[in-house]
Amino acid sequence: MTRVAILEQPGQPLALGTITLAKPGPREVLIRTRACGLCHSDLHFIDGAYPHPMPCVPGHEAAGVVEEVGSEVRTVKPGDHVVTCLSAFCGHCEFCVTGRMALCPGGETKRRKDEAPRLARAGEQVHQMLNLSALSEAMLIHEHACVAIDRDMPLDRAAVIGCAVTTGAGAVFNAARLVPGETVAVIGCGGVGLAAINAAKIAGAGRIIAADPVAEKRALAQVLGATDVVDALSDTAAEEIVALTKGGVDHAIEAVGRPASAELAVKVLRRGGTATILGMMPLDCKVGLGALDLLGGKRLQGALMGMNRFPVDLPRLVDFYLRGLLDLDTIIAERISLDQVNEGFQKMRDGHHARSVVVFD
Template identity: 85%
Template sequence: MSRAAVLERTGEPLVLDTLTVDKPGPREVLIRTAACGLCHSDLHFIDGAYPHALPCVPGHEAAGVVLEVGSEVRTVKAGDHVVTCLSAFCGHCEFCVTGRMALCLGGETRRSPQQPPRLRRGDGPVHQMLNLSALAETMLVHEHACVAIDRDMPLDRAAVIGCAVTTGAGAVFNAARLVPGETVAVIGCGGVGLAAINAARIAGAGRIVAADPQPEKRALAEVLGATDTVDALSPTAAEEIVALTKGGVDHAIEAVGRPESAALAVKALRRGGTATILGMMPLDCKVGLSAMDLLSGKRLQGAIMGMNRFPVDLPRLVDFYMRGLLDLDTLVAERIPLAQVNEGFDRLRAGHQARSVVVFG
């Protein structure tokens, strides 16, 4: 049995309930959840902007301890400390074998309709959001949805690596492939954007401009490595970034999910610069380049989950934290119990802090 936060209907608060978790299948892992970060991506489903089968358990940014593994699991064992990631991968499709694991659709990592559900309440199934459903005391996931980490790593900070840091840092290291000395603008200083700023500092960016409408988030950005900040809602934000960097940035990373912030990312680029879009845009949204942008050699790309290769990337990010390079302590704004999950999501909607982390006893 597992206490969990259940989304019954979109637009309504999550309901705390006790669910039955099935036994691990041959390639599945049962995890005692230690901590789960609250991510804005969850809100897209909770508020109904993105469709999902209901009822379901949200949460996808988590860390915990392995309780039990299936008979064919080879990558983790009972007692391992793990971080989960929604980029569950099959390991043998075209995307996996060409090193683009984040693009794997991961169909084989989910149970088929003919199999019993991983989660149920009474006789009815409870759907698993993004292969994880981490806002629960226990998770049952495919072995390719988690990776073992250093046991000395604090699990409340390890949790935010599972999405925010993997996405933000991955945009810098994997998608943008930032070269030391290049300039960066990060649009949006939530968990993902702040992680991108921190990663840009680690990568040796020459100048890092943080754009966000909230002064408190701009202050956090400076702690994490931003050399300059601007109000993202200012009508002159793009011109300010161009002036600060003497012609525009080499890389602009959008970490909000708004068409206006994507447009700002493109406007802030220098000739030949690249805009990387990380935020979950409205499903009917289109983002593009003008004719002059194309003539200027500007590029626009998506980078789902930072184009991570999480079995390799996550342990490296843990090592960055352990060596004092990656600042997760500043990223975590508060630690709350599961009973306060709705209040945590309300604060996330208000946009005044980086990451709330649900900590399980």
């Protein structure tokens, strides 16, 4: 039996319980979970903003150790330290072969409906969330949902690379393709936004402006490389950012998932600038550019999971941490047990800090 946090119904606290995991199929990997970060994307499902079959096990930002592999697994082996990633990929669809693995529909990485489910309770299926279900002592996943990393990497820090850092840093390196000297505004200084700020510093951005309504998060942003900070809820936030950069930024990265933040990202662009939206917006939300924005050559794009190529990107991010370039210690606000998972999500709702990480014994 495996101890997990289960979402029985949207809007309810997670319930602690046990499930059974199936034996690994030919392309599947059984992982002993060591750490799982709490991500705002989980909250969208927990609070009912995004639909998902119930009951299910949330959690998608994790690291652990491989215990068992299926007969056809070639990418990892028992004993490997791994980081998981929700953007499981098939490896041969149009998106995969053109280098856009984050967009892979990933249907082949899931079990068929006529197969036994990966997760079950009393003989009934427990649904797997985002290919992982990492708020669990163990995970059973497709081999293309994890990658082996350097064993010197602390697994509690490695966990946040699986989503927050992959998304935030990927927005800078892969989606925005920031050129040294360019200016960037990051709107929202949670885990994803802080990772984007850190990545912009690594990439050599000329000026990095962090916008967040919480003073403590603005202070964290400065530790991670922000050159300037702005209260995102100020009536003059856009004007302040445009004035600081003498006309607007080359890149604006929205890392919150709120329509007002996306509007701010568009407002602060200079001519030819690009706004990259990372946050999970309300499903009925529309974000756009005005006629003058289009005439000024401004661009608006989404970047699912930072448009990552995680088998390549994640080991590089681990290397950045081990070399002292990537600051994951500042992003992690607290380490908690699985018993404290609901308190951790409540702190996220309250906006108190960047990241809570559940650590398993």
